[in-house]
Amino acid sequence: MTNDLLVQCLAAFLFTVGMMVVLLRRDTIMVLMGIELLLNAANLSLVGFSNSSQMIEGQMQVFFVITIAAAESAIGLSILVNLYRNFGSIKTEIANTLKG
Amino acid sequence: MNIMQMFPLASLTSEQLMCLLPLFTISAGGLFSLLVGTNKSNGHGYAFIVSFAAVLYALIEGCSNLFVSDISLLQNTLVLNPFTRSLNLMIMCFALIAVVLTYGQDKKEGLLAEIYGLILFSCAGMMLMVSTSHLLFMFISLEIMSLAIYVMVAMRRSSRFSSEAGLKYFILGGLASALFLYGSALIFGSTGSFELSTIAHNVQMGQPSIIFYIGLGLVTVAMLFKVGAFPFHGWLPDVYQGAATNVTGYMGAGVKFTAFMAFAKISQHLVFNESVEGLHWFHSFLWFVAAASMIYGNVVAISQTEIKRMLAYSTIAHTGYLLLGLIVVRTGVEDTRSLIIYLFFYALSNLGVFALISLFEDKNQKDLNLEQMAGLGIKHPILGALFTIFLFSMAGIPLTSGFIGKYGLFSSAVSRGEVPLVVIAVLTSVVSVYYYLRVIVYLFMKESTGEMATLHRLKGPTVAAVISALATLQFGVFPKAVIHFVKMFAR
Numbered sequence: 001m002t003n004d005l006l007v008q009c010l011a012a013f014l015f016t017v018g019m020m021v022v023l024l025r026r027d028t029i030m031v032l033m034g035i036e037l038l039l040n041a042a043n044l045s046l047v048g049f050s051n052s053s054q055m056i057e058g059q060m061q062v063f064f065v066i067t068i069a070a071a072e073s074a075i076g077l078s079i080l081v082n083l084y085r086n087f088g089s090i091k092t093e094i095a096n097t098l099k100g
Numbered sequence: 101m102n103i104m105q106m107f108p109l110a111s112l113t114s115e116q117l118m119c120l121l122p123l124f125t126i127s128a129g130g131l132f133s134l135l136v137g138t139n140k141s142n143g144h145g146y147a148f149i150v151s152f153a154a155v156l157y158a159l160i161e162g163c164s165n166l167f168v169s170d171i172s173l174l175q176n177t178l179v180l181n182p183f184t185r186s187l188n189l190m191i192m193c194f195a196l197i198a199v200v201l202t203y204g205q206d207k208k209e210g211l212l213a214e215i216y217g218l219i220l221f222s223c224a225g226m227m228l229m230v231s232t233s234h235l236l237f238m239f240i241s242l243e244i245m246s247l248a249i250y251v252m253v254a255m256r257r258s259s260r261f262s263s264e265a266g267l268k269y270f271i272l273g274g275l276a277s278a279l280f281l282y283g284s285a286l287i288f289g290s291t292g293s294f295e296l297s298t299i300a301h302n303v304q305m306g307q308p309s310i311i312f313y314i315g316l317g318l319v320t321v322a323m324l325f326k327v328g329a330f331p332f333h334g335w336l337p338d339v340y341q342g343a344a345t346n347v348t349g350y351m352g353a354g355v356k357f358t359a360f361m362a363f364a365k366i367s368q369h370l371v372f373n374e375s376v377e378g379l380h381w382f383h384s385f386l387w388f389v390a391a392a393s394m395i396y397g398n399v400v401a402i403s404q405t406e407i408k409r410m411l412a413y414s415t416i417a418h419t420g421y422l423l424l425g426l427i428v429v430r431t432g433v434e435d436t437r438s439l440i441i442y443l444f445f446y447a448l449s450n451l452g453v454f455a456l457i458s459l460f461e462d463k464n465q466k467d468l469n470l471e472q473m474a475g476l477g478i479k480h481p482i483l484g485a486l487f488t489i490f491l492f493s494m495a496g497i498p499l500t501s502g503f504i505g506k507y508g509l510f511s512s513a514v515s516r517g518e519v520p521l522v523v524i525a526v527l528t529s530v531v532s533v534y535y536y537l538r539v540i541v542y543l544f545m546k547e548s549t550g551e552m553a554t555l556h557r558l559k560g561p562t563v564a565a566v567i568s569a570l571a572t573l574q575f576g577v578f579p580k581a582v583i584h585f586v587k588m589f590a591r
Contacts, residue, residue: 008289015282022275031271038278042285049289058288061236065281068243072274075247079254079270082263095264098338098466 007048014041028083028090032076039069112173119171119180122158122188123227126195129154130220137213144213148203151216155196155223162189166589176295177234182589183433184231187361190444191230191354195223197451197567198350203560205346205458211255219350222248226358233296233365235284235319242280242326245358246273249351253343259464265342272335276325279318286315287370296369303370316370320382323366326359329423330393333416340412341467346561348408349454352415353447360422360443364436368429386427391521393420394528401535406467407457410535414494417532418446421525425509428516433590438512440586442505445575449493449502452568455561456487460553470542472553477543480555484543486569493572495536496529501575508583 018041021034043062050058080090087094112120129151137147162185170181198219206215225245232238250273254266288294290312291302303312321332328336340348371382397417404410425439457468460476477484493502506529513522575582 011285015278018278019275022271028267028271035271035274035278038275039281042278042282045282045285046288049285053289053292055292057294058285061294064236064240068240068247071247072243072277075250076270076274079250079263079266082254082257083267086258086260086263092267095267097260097264098341 004048004052007051008045011041011045011048014044026092028080028092031092032073032080035076036069036073039065039072115168116171116173118165119168119185121165122162122192123224125154125158125161126192126220126224126227129158130217130224133220134214134217137217144203144206147213147216148199151199151220152196154220155192155199159189159192159196162192177237178228178232180231186585186589187230187440188227190440190447191223191226191357194350194353194357194447194451195219197448197564198346198354200560200567201346201349201451201455201458201564204558205344205561208463208556208558209256209344210258210463211344215252215255215347218248218252222246222252222350222354226354229358230361233369235287235294235296235299236281237294238362239277239281239284242362243277245355246277249347249355252347253339253351255347256344256464259342261342261464261466262344263342265339268335268342269339272325276322276332279325280322283315283318283320283322286311286318290315296365300369316382319366320371320385323359323363324389327356327363327419327422328416329389329419330396330416331389333393333396333419336416337409337412340415341406341408345408345454345458345461349451349458352411352450352454356415356419356422357443357447360426360439361436364426364429364439367426368431368435372427372430383427386423387521390420390423390427391524393417393423394525395420398528398531398535402531404535405470407470407473407539408454408467410539411453414532414535415450417528418494421506421509421529424513424518424521424525427521428513428518430516435512437586437590438505438508440590441582442509444582445493445501445505445572448568448571448575449490449500452486452565452572453490453494455565455568456483456490458561459483459556459558459565461556462554468553470539471550473539474542474546475548475552477540479552483555483565486565487543488540489569489572491536491539493576495533497533499573499576501572501579504576504579504583 014037018034018037021037022031025031043065046058046062050056083095084090133147133150136150137143139146166185167182172179199216202215222245225241228241229238229245232241250266250270253269254263256262284294287299290309291299293299293302325332371379394417397413397420401410401413404413422439422442425442429435429439460468489500493500496502496506510522510525
């Protein structure tokens with residue numbers, strides 16, 4: 001197995017783990033970390049591809065993605081604070097007032 | 101490729117600056133309105149004035165250099181030609197109406213003055229998104245738009261519904277963005293480019309690997325999440341109900357318009373690239389998603405008793421009709437004409453109807469029940485008439501703009517041979533007339549049994565509703581102007 005393939009497999013594995021965390025965990029902090037893991041798996045994949053094809057484009061874009069991930073987690077945490085104020089908990093199952 | 105080739109550090113020419121001026125004005129106006137919004141005594145008023153002036157100035161600026169020569173920046177990453185400039189103009193129109201709609205509504209719902217800045221930031225993201233055909237730039241502008249919208253949805257801070265809606269939208273939206281990013285990484289890995297036309301060219305040259313198909317699948321699913329098509333619609337009704345009504349109206353107009361234009365760009369380059377084997381699977385997949393969205397949205401909307409939730413399900417049905425329009429977008433921008441006309445008219449009546457709902461809602465109210473609306477049309481005949489115009493337009497009844505949009509969309513689909521899907525669309529839109537008319541029956545023909553919704557006399561939503569109603573009627577009776585305009589730039 002070459003290094004490039006290894007990196008891609010690792011990225012795919014991390015993406016799957018992140019997806020499972022987002023879909024299965026009931027704790028919103030964990031869900032937030034799952035979303036971060038998804039973005040970082042994509043970053044790893046981009047870096048791996050641009051390394052194997054000797055193009056700098058992919059690596060450049062990773063910096064933008066890291067910035068966006070930081071902004072996204074800031075907004076996610078502030079939404080969590082607001083959720084805790086209104087419901088007194090941050091478990092996902094308490095937020096079920098909207099149905100129909 | 102070295103770094104100097106990628107970002108040539110030359111300064112912008114004056115021509116390029118002129119073309120980018122609307123974008124700069126919107127962004128700077130957003131920042132400035134955040135600044136003046138901190139004023140203790142009249143922060144909301146100042147923020148409104150600044151953001152309104154910024155969008156209006158950007159709109160005038162955009163009109164004046166609509167047909168100057170094409171500009172492309174960063175090696176075709178950002179392309180400004182008459183087509184993308186006109187899409188930007190339409191987005192700025194929605195933002196202008198949304199700013200007007202928020203005035204008055206902000207104090208009633210306890211929204212912070214920052215909402216005006218957020219409207220402008222998301223507008224800037226939308227403008228970037230329709231102007232690019234670079235997958236990662238598309239991701240960045242998608243995030244600029246979505247991050248502002250997440251905050252706007254969760255902004256009714258003392259309302260449980262709003263924070264719940266914010267959470268749901270954030271988690272599912274974040275998931276969709278991550279899918280988009282990983283999908284574009286895989287496409288980059290298999291074709292060596294982020295630029296849509298280069299990807300299409302490379303795909304035609306050699307047989308694409310399985311990684312390309314996986315990447316394309318992930319990107320397609322992410323876009324279907326963003327437009328709210330059937331199997332990926334879970335967030336949509338809750339977010340429509342939980343967000344403040346002015347935010348719902350802006351979301352339904354702006355986000356849908358932008359996501360569909362970007363989706364059309366991706367699908368016409370990659371999905372409907374006829375020289376590639378194996379892509380007919382994507383066509384069948386989109387076909388089924390479109391049919392399922394129409395049927396599901398319309399059938400579920402029948403049983404709803406709350407108006408915002410009903411409109412949310414009808415939005416899923418409209419997404420189905422728009423996907424029908426998207427399937428026939430094959431080559432060039434000519435095919436997108438009927439899609440643009442439909443989206444523009446739909447967005448206008450969407451903004452109008454949510455403006456009217458916000459007039460009748462109390463603070464932190466979840467939704468307006470149909471029982472509460474009984475007899476409102478008799479008590480307030482003018483507002484009832486406006487309501488009727490918007491609902492007729494959404495149902496696609498002649499003399500309103502919705503009819504023109506639907507007619508154009510369905511006839512272009514028939515001419516491309518999508519007859520079975522058009523039959524489903526026509527039958528389901530007959531179903532939709534039932535639940536739209538039921539609201540009108542409640543407004544004018546039912547006696548009020550319980551307590552009636554009280555009218556809040558707010559200036560902003562009233563003005564926004566009147567503007568949208570005039571546009572809906574004007575373009576419904578004399579559609580030639582818009583159709584001619586769209587034909588002029590989409591070629």
